[in-house]
Amino acid sequence: GEDVEQSLFLSVREGDSSVINCTYTDSSSTYLYWYKQEPGAGLQLLTYIFSNMDMKQDQRLTVLLNKKDKHLSLRIADTQTGDSAIYFCAASGSGNTGKLIFGQGTTLQVKP
Amino acid sequence: DAGVTQSPTHLIKTRGQQVTLRCSPKSGHDTVSWYQQALGQGPQFIFQYYEEEERQRGNFPDRFSGHQFPNYSSELNVNALLLGDSALYLCASSPDRGGYEQYFGPGTRLTVT
Numbered sequence: 001g002e003d004v005e006q007s008l009f010l011s012v013r014e015g016d017s018s019v020i021n022c023t024y025t026d027s028s029s030t031y032l033y034w035y036k037q038e039p040g041a042g043l044q045l046l047t048y049i050f051s052n053m054d055m056k057q058d059q060r061l062t063v064l065l066n067k068k069d070k071h072l073s074l075r076i077a078d079t080q081t082g083d084s085a086i087y088f089c090a091a092s093g094s095g096n097t098g099k100l101i102f103g104q105g106t107t108l109q110v111k112p
Numbered sequence: 113d114a115g116v117t118q119s120p121t122h123l124i125k126t127r128g129q130q131v132t133l134r135c136s137p138k139s140g141h142d143t144v145s146w147y148q149q150a151l152g153q154g155p156q157f158i159f160q161y162y163e164e165e166e167r168q169r170g171n172f173p174d175r176f177s178g179h180q181f182p183n184y185s186s187e188l189n190v191n192a193l194l195l196g197d198s199a200l201y202l203c204a205s206s207p208d209r210g211g212y213e214q215y216f217g218p219g220t221r222l223t224v225t
Contacts, residue, residue, distance in 0.1 A: 004154075031212050042116075042202055043155070043216040050212075088154055098145060098206060099168055100214060102154030 002026045006089050006103035013111050018076040020106045022089030025070065029091035032065060033100065034074045037086045046074070046087075076108075084110045114139065116205050116217035124223045125193050133188040133220045137205030143167075144186040145214065146178060149200040161186050190222075198224045 003025045012018045024032070030051050035043040049056045049063045049072075056063045062075040076083055086105040093099035117136045125131050137144050143162045147155035157170035161180035180186045184205075190197055200221050204214040 033214075035216070042118075042218040043204075045213065045215055048213065090154075092212070093157070093168075098143060098160050098214070099157045099170065100145075100147075100155075100204075101157070102147075104152075104154050 002091070002093055002101045004089055004091050004101050004103040006087075006106045008104065009107050009109070011109040011111065012079050014079060014081055016079055018074075018079045018083070018108055018110075020074045020076075020087050020089075020108065022072040022074075022103055023070055024072065024089070024091040024101070026091060026093070026101070027067075027070060029093070029101075031092040032063075032072050033088075033090040033092075034061075034063065034072075035088040035090060035102075037088060037105070039085075043088065079108075079110050081110045081112055084108055116203055116215050118201075118203050118217040118220050120220060121218070122221045122223075124225060126225055127193055127195060129193050130189065130191045131193060131222060133190075133201050133203075133222070134185065135188070135203030135205075135217060136185045137203075138215050141205035141207050141215070142184050143206045143208060144180060144184065145204045145206070146186070146188045147202040147204065147216075148172070149202055149219070151199070155202055158188070193224045195224050198222060 033048040034046045060077045089103040090100040145160040146158040149155040159169040200219040
């Protein structure tokens with residue numbers, strides 16, 4: 001079946017790099033996404049990557065995709081306290097109809 | 113450019129009642145998807161609307177139904193509310209049925225007592 005898994009918690013020091021990892025099961029997922037959710041808020045689209053790419057960089061964010069291992073990571077450079085939030089990995093469902101399969105979310109705690 | 117908007121922000125209902133949640137998509141988007149996010153969990157796909165029709169549905173009972181209007185806005189209806197329906201309901205819009213860029217609204221927090 002379709003499943004996405006993430007580690008639940010990551011704690012880093014301000015200024016360090018953060019790496020959040022995700023694995024997914026559906027090899028036909030065409031797009032993979034990272035969303036950020038702050039307390040009491042909706043989901044903010046951070047970035048996404050097409051499955052035929054292995055890397056995408058957007059300012060402080062770097063996404064790495066290992067399609068063979070179905071592993072996705074999000075690296076945040078120079079992590080700031082404002083980056084503290086829950087980060088969700090999502091994979092497009094089979095057939096690329098727009099259904100997204102989400103992981104459980106990784107809580108990122110940034111210590112000053 | 114207004115993003116995805118949802119109303120109401122919060123709602124408290126009693127078991128057995130019915131509720132309607134509303135969503136207006138981002139300008140230029142014609143596809144709307146609804147998700148349920150229980151506390152501490154990732155969002156779960158409920159269904160998607162395109163051209164006023166339900167195009168895909170997740171594993172939710174028939175108590176969950178929806179509608180899309182000609183202006184692309186959408187409603188989510190839930191009948192016979194259960195305590196377990198308490199969650200944040202998120203609406204997402206995208207520019208086409210493939211939906212490679214999905215933007216979410218702020219959500220409606222539904223509490224069932």
